[in-house]
Amino acid sequence: MSDQKQIHSSSLRTSPLLVSEIGSFHVGGEMLSLHGMPLRERISTNQGAVHRVNPNGEIIAGQMYVQYVKLERPTARWPLLLWHGGGMTGVNWETTPDGRPGWQMFFLRAGLDVYVSDAVERGRASWAPYPEVYADAPYFRTAQEAWEETFRFGPAGSWHRDPASRHPHDGVRFPVDQMEAFMNQFAPRWATNNERTQRAYDALVDKLDGSIILTHSQGGNFGLTAALHAPDRVKAVISLEPSGAPTADGNNAAALRHVPHLFVWGDYLDQHSFWVDSVPKVRRWHDALAAAGTDVEWIDLPARGIKGNSHALMADDNSDDIAMIVLDWLRRRGFAA
Template sequence: MTTTGQTPLTIQSQGSFAVGGTVTSQPGAFDPRNPTDPAGQTLHGDHPRVSCQIPVDPRPLPLLLWHGWWEDSSCWGTTPDGREGFTSLFLRRGFAVYTLDQPRRGSAGKTTVAAPVSTAPNEQWFFNQFRLGEWPDLYPGVQFSEDSGALEQFFRGMVPDTGPIDADVLVAGASAALAAIGPSILVTHSHAGGFGWLTDMQDSNVRAVVSFEPGSGFVFPKGEVPPPMPSANGTLEGVPVPLDKFLALTRVPIVVYYGDNIPTEPTDISGRDNWRVRLAMARLWVDAINRHGGDAELVYLPEIGITGNTHFAFSDLNNVQIADQVSAFLAKKGLG
């Protein structure tokens, strides 16, 4: 971690807690003489773990950072090339920063429902899917270090699920976190994007949404769902919800960011074509929110001159520039 020339961080308090979750139990009576028998015993699981750092005199609204698929909260802490991630960057900007390990991931791995932990080699898939490049080549000009150590950190930063991904469990966990934290700016990445909308739709503690490359869960009012979008990575479909639920998305400012190297024409390279339809669907989604009186904005970073970003703009080489974009958005909305 780079320390040279860096102003120290001043932290009023820090720590972590579990929140929400479920409890299962086995019928019978616990026998302290046979304690490995589950009879009469409980299992608390399916909670998120929330880690937090609160600076001295924080701004009114904290950030709640929610990682994506195959990640945990550490993705926000340090970049693959060893620089400060969003946690430290936004602490420096005066925000209290909460990060989530979603239920059944990382430090919140205690699950009441088992699922096999994946051990199938899959990193070349994710190299492409996360748009570092087309394996084994990084994209020209990509905002990812050419140092092989950075790629190793990236691969080792991935974290498998300990149980099934269950939208209800994830949204309940995020809502429990928000109930504990209070009004917050929800920052999501990738698959947390869709779960984030679902949380926002039912939780008035969400005061703004900053979403990096949402990949699914694009909700539309019933009757307004766009046609399915086929791609080389499967068909993406909008999700119909009742209009009154959809309208909850119109009450807070939303910004969605996408990085670079997303094709406009179909390609048979799955990891690229995947994002062609996701970006297209996100544009329609933002339009639908605004059509219904909301305040949503989509920023395709190359369109504002910021090029080379991967699926992980917040930890890319230019992540300070990306943080500046987020800061400017929050300031514009009176939240910064």
């Protein structure tokens, strides 16, 4: 990074914010009726009275939680929507596991209003009964799966319960001594809620006059699909290591000719089978966009000499540098001052 960019990046980390509004809302839910469930008994608090509960009746399900921070004087016309990955929540964007300000603060300091979501079934979006509404039980991510596969902190066989016996990839940029703090962020996920989640994200996009979508991992497919569903409202799409993408067959990439797309990829992708299988599928959608005349860029960080980045790009020790690459991309297209 040049000296000028280093100075500017430092100012983004320290400049004060003038905030006009902080708030939140839910979007995307629907009322459902539950029937045939047995009565239950509950004690609401220690030493409290027994309360008979009838779980039958109406509930809301499929809602998504959205928190927004609006600046007093934003320098960007369109807000930035931060969408998390699978088994995670919006906390990924707020503060890194080792305590540094996250991308929410970075882009607020860069002059954009920021919306952080907890998607359907995650965090403050709440759950719904299963199998009555969610058709199956949730999955819970283990440390080994995160370390050795999804987040690429270390090769196969390198995870150990004892921190002293873990063997991360040489040069990995994730602060591996904060693995336990990162595990605190894991949330259960269901394999049956893709349609509900897409509807909720689409409802968020429809609620705003226009927006820039920045996604991570599982959120990538939702963001790329949301752009297809609302190409007039989605102004740009930034995908950090999306784990999936729309298929070129059956989707009209030409509808996104005027919506710039950016894909950003870290290191060690060829050493983990999940990513060996996933990246080519995303590449095919990138190629379809390019063939349609879309302004689309594919950034391979190691090819730029930026090595060691894990799947947790927003939490790696050079996360501000990666955010600066994204910000520069937005600036060159007139989306940020």
